[in-house]
Amino acid sequence: MxxxxxxxxxxxxxxxxxxxxxxxxxxxxxxxxxxxxxxxxxxxxxxxxxxxxxxxxxxxxxxxxxxxxxxxxxxxxxxxxxxxxxxxxxxxxxxxxxxxxxxxxxxxxxxxxxxxxxxxxxxxxxxxxxxxxxxxxxxxxxxxxxxxxxxxxxxxxxxxxxxxxxxxxxxxxxxxxxxxxxxxxxxxESHWPELRVLILVVSAEKKLMGSTAGMQTSVETSALLRFRAKALVPARMAEMARCIRERDFQAFGQLTMKDSNQFHATCLDTFPPISYLSDTSQRVIRLVHRFNAHHGCTKVAYSFDAGPNAVIFALDDTVPEFVAAVQHSFPPEPNGDKFLQGLPVEPALLSDELKAALGTDPTPGGIRYIIATQVGPGPQVLxxxxxxxxxxxxxxxxxx
Structure with missing residues (x-):
């Protein structure tokens, strides 16, 4: 009973x-x-x-x-x-x-x-x-x-x-x-209220190799991973903390991208090599660099974890133009009403100069949807x- x-x-x-x-x-x-x-x-x-x-x-x-x-x-x-x-x-x-x-x-x-x-x-x-x-x-x-x-x-x-x-x-x-x-x-979370985050969902499918197995193989075989951990990360940690304290987006964005690139380089240095980035992921990387080159400064920054989805950092006044750039380069599929999720974003009109800088090779449906969010609090009890x-x-x- x-x-x-x-x-x-x-x-x-x-x-x-x-x-x-x-x-x-x-x-x-x-x-x-x-x-x-x-x-x-x-x-x-x-x-x-x-x-x-x-x-x-x-x-x-x-x-x-x-x-x-x-x-x-x-x-x-x-x-x-x-x-x-x-x-x-x-x-x-x-x-x-x-x-x-x-x-x-x-x-x-x-x-x-x-x-x-x-x-x-x-x-x-x-x-x-x-x-x-x-x-x-x-x-x-x-x-x-x-x-x-x-x-x-x-x-x-x-x-x-x-x-x-x-x-x-x-x-x-x-x-x-x-x-x-x-x-x-x-x-x-209140420290940098202008910071915004866009998640560009390339794939919602389960990864071919999970992080646990990937890490173990990298530790066993990648000399670059060991060098990075010992020689590079300590200084990067200090520099990233400074960027955050001073809300220095230029330096924050560049270091974020460099560290993401280096992480994926260690995956490629693993044997057999691991690749979490898809062709669309690479196209997003090119889009970000073309967007920044057009403006002559770091306006947006990407980061990729162990998967193909892009995490984009930007200040709030840059988001409308960059979302429009994503829509230009990755035209949404017919259900485009669900393309933008999360925080409300009204895409800006792109200038002809920026359109030309982004190139004329769109990938329809390459980005399934975008989640717009921001920095938030820790765990909550309901x-x-x-x-x-x-x-x-x-x-x-x-x-x-």
């Missing part, structure tokens, strides 16, 4: 982050410790987020997890790593005699449901948002407080950067146990019970 005690239920949201100084490669596969530090921009959850509900109850007979409505294997090693770490921290808090620790039996099983409002595993940092959200929801439901970098990092390295809003540094750390490999905020993804029985609510 089921008990009358209701499950303890918590729902959180967490953001996507985009690294402008890239993380690629681990020095410890189990603890997820990186070979170099990294720095990212947190995107606004109004456009891109993961929502996760966690519930614990004495009536649950086993741990279970659902992703985008489909039950997944809860035994997946990285999910288990997060669960073990949260439960360890909860036990520690209880054993330390914390009177505010939840008076729950730590043997209670947990049910988790998570949904993304963006394509999963398509190079849009879905795992970062997902594991950051999982860490936050589990911490709340088990009464764990404090920094969750290690919990999120054990699920996905870059997830620790999604624990904060604004501009975030993931320090590689030096300790073998990884206790100093943590995320810290460089500047809050107090509205109606936001829970799990019903009173601990199972996913039926889609409406």
């Amino acid at each position: 089921a008990s009358e005690q209701q499950p303890v239920v918590v729902t959180c949201t967490a953001p996507v982050n985009i690294a402008v100084i890239k993380y690629w490669g681990k020095r410890d596969e189990e603890l997820i410790l990186p070979i170099n530090s990294s720095l990212s921009v947190t995107l606004h959850q109004h456009q891109l987020k993961t929502t996760t509900t966690a519930a614990i109850s004495k009536d649950f007979t086993k741990d279970r997890i659902w992703l985008n409505g489909r039950e997944e294997d809860v035994g997946q090693p990285r999910i288990q790593a997060c669960l073990r770490e949260i439960r360890r921290l909860a036990r520690k808090r209880k054993s330390d005699g914390d009177e505010d620790a939840l008076p729950l039996c730590l043997s209670y099983k947990v049910h988790v449901a998570s949904v993304n409002n963006f394509p999963t595993a398509a190079g849009l940092a879905s795992s970062a948002a997902g594991f950051a959200c999982l860490a936050c929801a589990l911490a709340r439901v088990y009464g764990v407080e404090g920094d969750l970098s290690e919990v999120a990092r054990r699920g996905s390295g870059s997830a620790c950067r999604s624990l904060y809003g604004g501009f975030v540094e993931w320090q590689m750390g030096q300790r073998a146990d990884g206790k100093d490999s943590i995320a810290q905020q460089v500047a809050p 107090d509205d019970p109606g936001a829970h993804l799990l019903g009173p029985d601990g199972l996913p609510k039926l889609a409406s």
Whole structure:
């Protein structure tokens, strides 16, 4: 017979982050410790987020997890790593005699449901948002407080950067146990209000090679990756932090593009080589450089993670013209009413000079759609019970 005690239920949201100084490669596969530090921009959850509900109850007979409505294997090693770490921290808090620790039996099983409002595993940092959200929801439901970098990092390295809003540094750390490999905020989301982000979705398909396998191969075979981590990244981290503090878009944009290019160069230096960029990705790169050359300065900057989708940084007064340039170079398909998503953008009229600079080789349908967003806050807790993804029985609510 089921008990009358209701499950303890918590729902959180967490953001996507985009690294402008890239993380690629681990020095410890189990603890997820990186070979170099990294720095990212947190995107606004109004456009891109993961929502996760966690519930614990004495009536649950086993741990279970659902992703985008489909039950997944809860035994997946990285999910288990997060669960073990949260439960360890909860036990520690209880054993330390914390009177505010939840008076729950730590043997209670947990049910988790998570949904993304963006394509999963398509190079849009879905795992970062997902594991950051999982860490936050589990911490709340088990009464764990404090920094969750290690919990999120054990699920996905870059997830620790999604624990904060604004501009975030993931320090590689030096300790073998990884206790100093943590995320810290460089500047809050309110620091650079003019900064805008455009995600040009080239493909929503799952990547042919996931980041985990790609990183491991690169660490084993790429001399360029090792040189980059040791000789180049420390200075780039300091310079990027300066660009952000001083809101120096010219330098920010150039360094962002250079670091993206170098990351993909390490992928090509891997053996066998890895290529995450498509022909359309390369066309976007050419478009950005032609646009900047026309203006005689860096007005827009691209960054590509381990996938073909382009992330474009620009100041708000540049966005209308650049969106028009994208539409010119990649004419939308007939359902063009959904081409522009997210923040409202009214494309500008392009001058004949800029049209000529962009070239006369359009690629219809090359860009499926654009998500316009901005820098945003870190994880949020949703107090509205109606936001829970799990019903009173601990199972996913039926889609409406």
